[in-house]
Amino acid sequence: MLASLLIANRGEIACRIIRTARRLGIRTVAVYSDADAQALHVAMADDAVRIGPAPVRDSYLLGDRIIAAARDTGAQAIHPGYGFLSENAQFAQAVIDAGLIWVGPDPASITAMGLKDAAKALMADAGVPVTPGYLGDNQDPDHLADQAAAIGYPVLIKAVAGGGGKGMRLVERPADFADALLSCQREAASSFGNAHVLIEKYIERPRHIEVQVFGDRHGNIVHLFERDCSLQRRHQKVIEEAPAPGMDGATRDALCAAAVRAARAVDYVGAGTIEFIADASEGLRADRIWFMEMNTRLQVEHPVTEAITGQDLVEWQLRVASGEPLPRAQADLSITGWAMEARLYAEDPAKGFLPSIGRLDAFDLGDSVRVDTGVGQGATISPFYDPMIAKLIAHGDSRDAARTALAAALDRSVVWPLRTNAGFLVQALRHADFAAGDIDTGLIAREGEALMPATLPSEPTLAQAAARVGGAGALAGFRLNAAPQRQARVLVDGQPGDVAIDAPLAPAAGAIGPAPLARTLVTEQGRSWQVTPWRAAISGAAAAGDGAILAPMPGRIIAVSVASGDKVTKGQKLVTLEAMKMEHGLSAPFDGIVKDMPHDEGAQVQEGTLLARIVAEDAA
Known part of the structure; x- marks a missing residue:
C-alpha cells in the first residue's frame, strides 16, 4: 500500500480522498490556491502546499508546481480527483517521469479516449455500438453544416475534447447552425484549448446511462453496474441514481459487457466510466443504447455506485495504484438497494441559476444521509471555482425509499445567506414523472416552471x-x-x-x-x-435606471457584440460574461440605441458593474 499521497485537487473530492487515505493509514498532502488557504481540505490533510493565486490557470492547472509540491513533501503518489488535470495525459506522463505514482489510467489510455471522435472510431472497431454522426477532420463551417443536414436535424455539436456538458450545443434547425457552431468552438477553445468539434444525431427521448468499470495491472477488468444520470439541466447532471430505472437483467448484461469491451480495447487500469446514450422512446433496449464517451477518472457521482455495491472506489484506486489486484472479482459484485445523489450548488434558481457568492453564515445539511462536502459554516464561496458546495447521497431498500429520504434531507438543509438549488432539487425529486421513473434528459427543460421553488416562505x-x-x-x-x-x-x-x-x-x-x-x-x-x-423607514440603494445592463456577478467579458451608437432590438445580445466556468449572455431589454459600452473584451468586472446602457431611440 502507498505510504503518502498528494491530492491535486480541492473541495469535496479532495476531502473525500483524504478520508479514505486516512482510514488506510496513508499520509496526505493538500495543495491550495490563495482563495483556498483556509479551506477544509487544507485543514484535513497532514501537510499542505500553496501553489499559486486563485485563478485555476495560475494554481490548480500548473502541473509542474504540483509535482514540485509532491517532491518537496515526500509524497509517493498523486491523485488528481476529477476535473482540473485528471484527464490530462501530459500531466500523467510528467508525474510518472518524475518517479511518482499516478493514481489513474495510463497516459496512453487517456489519450485514446480523450478525443470523442477518435474514441468513437476505436469503440466501433471493438464492437461497441456508437451514435450516428460525423467524426471527420474537415472543420470548414460549410462542410459541417452539410454534414448536419445529411445526419438530419436536430443535431448536437460537441467539442471533441469536451466534457461535463461544456463545448456542446443542440441545434434544432439549419438557420441556427452557424451561430451555435461559433459559440461551441469558442467555448471549446477557451475551456479545452481545442476548437475541433464532431456532430451527432440528437436522440429525441434520450437517457444518459453510464457504467462504472475498473481495471488492474494483472489483466482484470470488472464493471460495477450502471448509473442513470438523465436528470440534467443544460447538459449538466443534477440528480444521479443507481441502478437505472426500468433496466432489465438482459439489457444490463449487454450494456455492462459492452462497457468491459470498451475498457479492454484500451488496456484500461483504474477507475473509469463508459457513458452511453439510450433512446428511451420504447423503454430501455440493448439495441437502442450507444456509446458516447469514456471518462478516464473517478466521476462526481461515484458515491451511488459505492452505496449499492458496498465498495469504496477510492480505496480500489489506491490499491490498484499500489500494484495490487482488484479487491473483488465480477462474481463477487452485486446490487443491494437503490441510491440517489443530488448536487447542491450555491446558485439562485429565481435568478436563472446565477452563482451565489459569499460567506456561509449558516450551513447545516444534517446527518440523515451521506454528505460529501468541502466547506463548513463560515467558509466563503468564491467566484473562481465551480459553485458545487456538497453532494447528498441517500441509500434505501427501494428507489422510492432513496428518493424520499434524499428529498427530506434537502428540504431540511440550512444554507444562508447564499442561495442554493436545494428547493429546485426537492421539486424535481417529488415531480410525478421522476417519482414514476419516467425520465429523460429533457425533463427539466420541459417542466422548468413547475420545478421552481417558492421565493417566499409559506x-x-x-x-x-x-x-x-x-x-x-x-x-x-x-x-x-x-x-x-x-x-x-x-x-x-x-x-x-x-x-x-x-x-x-x-x-x-x-x-x-x-x-x-x-x-x-x-x-x-x-x-x-x-x-x-419591521421598520417604518426602509432605505436602499437606488435601482439602476431602465436600460442599464449590470454584471450579475464577478466575471470576465469574453465577447462584446455591439458598439456605442449601434441600434439594437429587444433581446439582441450585447455582452457575453464568463463567470463560474459558464457563459452568460446579456441582452437588450428593449429596442433602442447603445449609449454606453465602457468595457472591452477581456475586462474583469465586479458584480453590479455597468456593462452597457440602452436608451430609447427618441432619447438618444
Whole structure:
C-alpha cells in the first residue's frame, strides 16, 4: 500500500480522498490556491502546499508546481480527483517521469479516449455500438453544416475534447447552425484549448446511462453496474441514481459487457466510466443504447455506485495504484438497494441559476444521509471555482425509499445567506414523472416552471417567524372562542411582508431551525430566509435606471457584440460574461440605441458593474 499521497485537487473530492487515505493509514498532502488557504481540505490533510493565486490557470492547472509540491513533501503518489488535470495525459506522463505514482489510467489510455471522435472510431472497431454522426477532420463551417443536414436535424455539436456538458450545443434547425457552431468552438477553445468539434444525431427521448468499470495491472477488468444520470439541466447532471430505472437483467448484461469491451480495447487500469446514450422512446433496449464517451477518472457521482455495491472506489484506486489486484472479482459484485445523489450548488434558481457568492453564515445539511462536502459554516464561496458546495447521497431498500429520504434531507438543509438549488432539487425529486421513473434528459427543460421553488416562505412558516421576532402589528379582527387575529408586518430578507398571526406579537424567543442567529432564520424546502422586525423607514440603494445592463456577478467579458451608437432590438445580445466556468449572455431589454459600452473584451468586472446602457431611440 502507498505510504503518502498528494491530492491535486480541492473541495469535496479532495476531502473525500483524504478520508479514505486516512482510514488506510496513508499520509496526505493538500495543495491550495490563495482563495483556498483556509479551506477544509487544507485543514484535513497532514501537510499542505500553496501553489499559486486563485485563478485555476495560475494554481490548480500548473502541473509542474504540483509535482514540485509532491517532491518537496515526500509524497509517493498523486491523485488528481476529477476535473482540473485528471484527464490530462501530459500531466500523467510528467508525474510518472518524475518517479511518482499516478493514481489513474495510463497516459496512453487517456489519450485514446480523450478525443470523442477518435474514441468513437476505436469503440466501433471493438464492437461497441456508437451514435450516428460525423467524426471527420474537415472543420470548414460549410462542410459541417452539410454534414448536419445529411445526419438530419436536430443535431448536437460537441467539442471533441469536451466534457461535463461544456463545448456542446443542440441545434434544432439549419438557420441556427452557424451561430451555435461559433459559440461551441469558442467555448471549446477557451475551456479545452481545442476548437475541433464532431456532430451527432440528437436522440429525441434520450437517457444518459453510464457504467462504472475498473481495471488492474494483472489483466482484470470488472464493471460495477450502471448509473442513470438523465436528470440534467443544460447538459449538466443534477440528480444521479443507481441502478437505472426500468433496466432489465438482459439489457444490463449487454450494456455492462459492452462497457468491459470498451475498457479492454484500451488496456484500461483504474477507475473509469463508459457513458452511453439510450433512446428511451420504447423503454430501455440493448439495441437502442450507444456509446458516447469514456471518462478516464473517478466521476462526481461515484458515491451511488459505492452505496449499492458496498465498495469504496477510492480505496480500489489506491490499491490498484499500489500494484495490487482488484479487491473483488465480477462474481463477487452485486446490487443491494437503490441510491440517489443530488448536487447542491450555491446558485439562485429565481435568478436563472446565477452563482451565489459569499460567506456561509449558516450551513447545516444534517446527518440523515451521506454528505460529501468541502466547506463548513463560515467558509466563503468564491467566484473562481465551480459553485458545487456538497453532494447528498441517500441509500434505501427501494428507489422510492432513496428518493424520499434524499428529498427530506434537502428540504431540511440550512444554507444562508447564499442561495442554493436545494428547493429546485426537492421539486424535481417529488415531480410525478421522476417519482414514476419516467425520465429523460429533457425533463427539466420541459417542466422548468413547475420545478421552481417558492421565493417566499409559506404563510404558516412566516406567521411563526413573525410571532417570534415581533413587529408592527394591528388587530385585524376577532373570532368567537379564539384569540384575536393580528396583522403583522416583518422584513423578509429586507423586504416588507404582511402576515396574519394568531399569537400575540412578542420579542424574538429564539431562532427557528438548527442554526441559531440573533435574528430568526426560517427554512423551508431547502431555502432559508432572515425574518426581522419591521421598520417604518426602509432605505436602499437606488435601482439602476431602465436600460442599464449590470454584471450579475464577478466575471470576465469574453465577447462584446455591439458598439456605442449601434441600434439594437429587444433581446439582441450585447455582452457575453464568463463567470463560474459558464457563459452568460446579456441582452437588450428593449429596442433602442447603445449609449454606453465602457468595457472591452477581456475586462474583469465586479458584480453590479455597468456593462452597457440602452436608451430609447427618441432619447438618444
